[in-house]
């Protein structure tokens with residue numbers, strides 16, 4: 001509901017009932033027709049006199065009914081037809097002229113009161129305002145001893161409800177209303193007057209049957225107005241209520257002197273009017289943020305007629321005889337309090353959802369047509385903006401699959417809906433990929449855990465492969481199938497140098513450790529595949545070592561280290577960079593997940609609100625259908641609720657979109673975490689394996705060296721044999737002994753470096769090569 005606010009004070013008038021015994025010495029009406037002065041002797045014995053002055057909107061003394069209507073009510077009636085709620089209320093002691101002011105004399109047309117005159121004005125105005133279509137309904141409520149009575153329930157077609165079924169209700173956008181109160185459509189002044197008299201009659205009949213006084217109840221006659229522009233496309237419509245209230249006599253309890261039924265009535269009236277006064281006091285006090293409207297049915301029913309969205313007028317009826325001076329004073333005090341109340345009259349503007357939807361559909365259709373004309377102009381025929389068919393979706397799916405496989409270069413899309421479908425397919429593909437990655441990650445995790453729990457290291461497995469046959473094969477000089485040794489041989493000296501340097505500095509296996517390993521155990525000769533792996537690992541190691549600090553080795557002690565421990569060490573050392581990225585990604589994922597949780601809660605809260613509003617609409621439909629209530633729009637539920645529901649749905653959709661985006665972000669973060677975790681694990685595996693491969697290479701180098709030594713020994717032997725055969729026969733035994741010693745040594749310690757001592761120049765003597773152990 002849209003409202004044009006316009007804050008104003010409650011207009012308060014005093015109407016003085018004519019009497020032959022008007023207390024001129026006690027009541028003085030000033031010529032400004034706005035001020036009443038009261039002179040009252042508080043204590044007759046002491047003769048003290050007090051005086052009060054009340055300045056109001058108008059003092060109506062000896063004023064005709066017509067003039068009263070013009071001054072008091074016309075503005076409110078016209079406002080109601082413009083969409084402002086309006087309330088005219090008569091307050092005062094019994095017999096002060098409230099009913100006369102409100103309803104007037106039923107016998108004399110001239111003396112008719114505010115209600116019939118208001119009805120006349122309403123229908124005259126409706127006829128004048130031809131550009132609007134008005135729809136008018138009426139209700140007549142009586143509140144007697146805190147019981148709600150429908151004064152028009154006797155009419156045909158009105159369901160007979162017990163007063164207990166009538167409840168004062170409040171709804172956002174609709175304000176206060178009485179559930180169970182019948183609303184009757186009226187199309188003419190005559191129909192409206194008939195309803196008024198029907199209600200008056202029922203009030204009197206009720207008084208007789210229940211043996212009560214008609215002035216002992218509050219009556220609220222309401223005209224419900226709805227106006228729509230006659231322009232069909234205008235979804236806007238206006239509603240308002242015109243409340244005409246005749247309150248029960250306000251005399252003080254002690255004055256009535258009543259008992260029994262009368263006393264009970266007086267107590268109820270006193271209670272409701274004093275709560276009315278309290279509510280008015282609270283409304284007049286700007287510092288108070290709570291107004292006690294719900295204490296009585298009267299204040300609750302008048303909630304939005306007193307201080308809310310309403311043009312409110314109070315007529316304080318006084319009976320100007322000296323004996324009534326206390327009541328007069330009390331009424332005027334109430335009137336002056338009411339003057340302090342401010343109201344915020346506002347036009348109750350609504351949007352008809354059905355018309356709005358139709359309007360928007362038309363607009364969409366027009367835009368589609370314009371777009372298709374544009375597409376034809378720019379040579380893009382065949383583009384549709386309708387939802388994609390099954391066949392079109394299948395085609396897009398196939399195109400995306402082929403594009404991902406690489407067999408299609410471009411995906412042809414023409415419309416936004418096709419672009420959306422393509423993105424949806426991509427999203428699906430990414431999701432599937434994520435699932436695969438997750439599965440892989442799980443596998444890797446479980447294998448690492450298995451390794452850790454078994455506490456076995458691959459070193460042992462490799463060691464077991466070093467069989468005596470392998471050892472023999474290594475030592476046989478005729479064994480030519482040794483790619484590793486061949487490779488080592490063909491390596492340039494420079495390469496060898498850098499290779500050794502790498503072993504010494506960057507390798508996770510220290511030279512010392514290698515030596516001890518080579519002394520005790522031998523690795524098998526690597527296969528070509530293994531060599532390839534080794535080279536790759538070596539290259540990577542070389543690449544990373546330059547940017548990373550020296551790597552600590554997993555085998556610093558003699559006993560093999562468990563893989564889990566090595567992994568921890570890796571995370572702290574060479575893998576710290578990836579580990580750091582993994583941690584950051586995890587933190588980001590956590591943060592996104594928290595956001596996702598919050599958003600999910602928000603979306604669910606909006607969903608609950610939607611459910612709640614939908615339930616209220618359903619309830620409303622049921623209530624209105626079942627109890628003959630006023631139908632705002634041919635049986636439709638309250639438009640404000642529908643509007644609220646639509647807003648909630650829009651809000652829900654908006655939040656849901658955000659939620660979807662955050663979900664995608666969470667998935668992406670999860671993907672990053674998985675990737676970095678995988679990377680960390682794979683890097684670790686490489687690092688871990690590298691130590692063994694380096695160990696192998698080192699051993700191979702040593703084997704090559706032994707072979708060289710072997711060759712040299714062989715040459716030496718041949719030379720000695722040659723010398724033996726020529727001139728030195730004792731050399732045979734020497735040479736054989738020497739050869740045996742060397743072979744024995746080589747079989748035990750492989751890490752020997754042959755040092756060829758240069759023959760001194762010009763010595764003319766061939767010297768035997770020396771074989772020195774490396775320290």
Ligand SMILES: Nc1ncnc2c1ncn2[C@@H]1O[C@H](COP(=O)(O)OP(=O)(O)OP(=O)(O)O)[C@@H](O)[C@H]1O
Nearest residue numbers: 017018093094095096097098099100101215248249
């Ligand atoms: N301004 C007036 N001019 C002529 N007669 C009046 C005027 N005010 C009141 N009366 C007459 O005074 C009598 C009492 O008035 P009325 O019934 O309207 O009082 P009331 O305040 O409504 O009392 P109750 O609280 O009992 O309903 C009626 O007969 C009515 O015609």
